[in-house]
Amino acid sequence: MMDDRAGDMRSRAQEIMRLNDRGTYTVPTSGLYPFQWNWDSCLSALGFAHFDEARAWTEIDTLFAHQWEDGMVPHIVFHREDDGYFPGPDVWRTGRMTPTPTPTTGITQPPVAGFCIRRLVDRAADRALAETRARALLPQIHAWHKWFYRHRDPQGTGLVAILHPWESGRDNSIDWDAPLERVSPEGVEPFTRKDTTHADPAHRPTQGQYERYIRLVQHFRDLDWDNARLHDASPFRVVDPGFNAILVRSCTDLAALADDLGEAEIAARSREFATRGLAAMESLWSEARGQYLCHDRATGRAIDSPSIGGLLPVFAAIPAPRAAALAARIAHLGEGAEYMVPSHDPAAPEFDSLRYWRGPVWLIVNYMIADGLARAGHGVQADRIVGDSLRLIRESGFAEYYDTHTAEPCGGSTFTWTAAIVIEFLTPISRPGDTA
Ligand code: GLC
Numbered sequence: 001m002m003d004d005r006a007g008d009m010r011s012r013a014q015e016i017m018r019l020n021d022r023g024t025y026t027v028p029t030s031g032l033y034p035f036q037w038n039w040d041s042c043l044s045a046l047g048f049a050h051f052d053e054a055r056a057w058t059e060i061d062t063l064f065a066h067q068w069e070d071g072m073v074p075h076i077v078f079h080r081e082d083d084g085y086f087p088g089p090d091v092w093r094t095g096r097m098t099p100t101p102t103p104t105t106g107i108t109q110p111p112v113a114g115f116c117i118r119r120l121v122d123r124a125a126d127r128a129l130a131e132t133r134a135r136a137l138l139p140q141i142h143a144w145h146k147w148f149y150r151h152r153d154p155q156g157t158g159l160v161a162i163l164h165p166w167e168s169g170r171d172n173s174i175d176w177d178a179p180l181e182r183v184s185p186e187g188v189e190p191f192t193r194k195d196t197t198h199a200d201p202a203h204r205p206t207q208g209q210y211e212r213y214i215r216l217v218q219h220f221r222d223l224d225w226d227n228a229r230l231h232d233a234s235p236f237r238v239v240d241p242g243f244n245a246i247l248v249r250s251c252t253d254l255a256a257l258a259d260d261l262g263e264a265e266i267a268a269r270s271r272e273f274a275t276r277g278l279a280a281m282e283s284l285w286s287e288a289r290g291q292y293l294c295h296d297r298a299t300g301r302a303i304d305s306p307s308i309g310g311l312l313p314v315f316a317a318i319p320a321p322r323a324a325a326l327a328a329r330i331a332h333l334g335e336g337a338e339y340m341v342p343s344h345d346p347a348a349p350e351f352d353s354l355r356y357w358r359g360p361v362w363l364i365v366n367y368m369i370a371d372g373l374a375r376a377g378h379g380v381q382a383d384r385i386v387g388d389s390l391r392l393i394r395e396s397g398f399a400e401y402y403d404t405h406t407a408e409p410c411g412g413s414t415f416t417w418t419a420a421i422v423i424e425f426l427t428p429i430s431r432p433g434d435t436a
Pocket residue numbers: 028033037038039040168169170171
């Protein structure tokens with residue numbers, strides 16, 4: 001039974017989702033992010049499903065209507081013109097690659113779609129609708145997964161690389177500092193940022209980082225967005241354990257769904273991807289840190305940066321001792337953080353409690369970590385994360401992200417995926433051994 005406070009929070013969350021609903025897609029928040037973002041949409045669909053299942057499916061369908069012919073699903077779909085955002089379509093210039101006249105960016109984002117659609121089907125009240133919509137999306141999501149292993153793992157290591165910090169979804173993480181330093185900003189076209197007019201500049205990536213973000217875009221544009229060339233030519237090639245865990249989890253979930261829907265070939269290939277990905281993940285483990293670390297594919301070295309990217313693998317079916325070690329690491333972080341889970345270890349010298357992905361708490365990552373911990377039998381840690389997340393909302397509203405020590409709301413407000421995750425958190429998580 002939901003108490004009144006939870007009921008109010010849920011209604012407010014629903015209201016925010018409606019506010020940011022543009023009919024067939026949602027914007028993360030108006031002003032700062034006025035288009036459709038890839039993983040925002042998929043995760044937001046989970047929230048929609050609690051009050052409008054058809055709308056949830058439409059959110060994901062709209063994203064996949066803009067999948068490139070080579071299988072890539074872009075990180076932003078620019079549905080309408082809006083000069084409040086930089087870099088817009090005139091910078092990306094992906095025109096030749098996009099399947100519709102609607103422009104998109106040329107990079108991707110964490111592939112949560114496989115995980116999300118399985119969850120939508122499992123919980124569907126309208127089973128027939130869910131199966132029809134899932135059946136149509138299955139080959140599209142599978143094509144995206146194949147794209148990753150073909151173009152982002154050309155050596156067949158089992159792990160895929162990101163070629164731009166924005167692909168990770170953790171834009172300015174400390175993880176990218178060293179590899180981004182090697183991207184020379186020389187030749188970057190002059191530009192004017194828009195993000196700092198919507199949000200506090202002290203909470204946003206720095207100018208030096210922005211110059212390199214744009215320089216990378218120019219670099220890929222010069223290669224005609226040809227994904228067969230991008231990986232080897234990119235000066236930024238990083239293997240992110242969090243990103244790979246999300247891909248592995250999505251492959252596993254897609255396999256299960258494909259089994260249920262009688263798509264044996266998709267099921268077998270997806271399972272193969274997941275098995276290889278999980279085995280290869282082991283190479284990213286750091287005994288010294290008690291968590292996974294990113295690997296810089298351009299230098300062949302580990303990036304010794306204790307970020308949340310190295311905790312996210314608990315979202316995939318990593319071996320039980322690794323999950324237990326991550327649970328212990330998370331418990332340890334919990335001793336120094338008022339609100340879990342900081343996006344970077346607060347004890348690290350580079351930690352910044354307000355600047356975007358360099359310390360603050362993000363509810364979507366909390367959701368994935370809590371889900372993984374609960375599935376691995378670490379309910380105490382999962383409950384702490386869910387409890388802290390709801391406390392953040394009560395104290396500071398539906399912000400983009402929060403200070404891990406003070407709960408200060410940061411970035412944009414009335415944020416769609418924060419609202420979606422709140423609705424999810426207000427619905428009990430199932431645990432191993434639970435009966436339906
Ligand atoms: C920022 C976040 C990214 C998110 C986007 C829209 O770029 O780092 O993860 O998808 O905003 O909310």
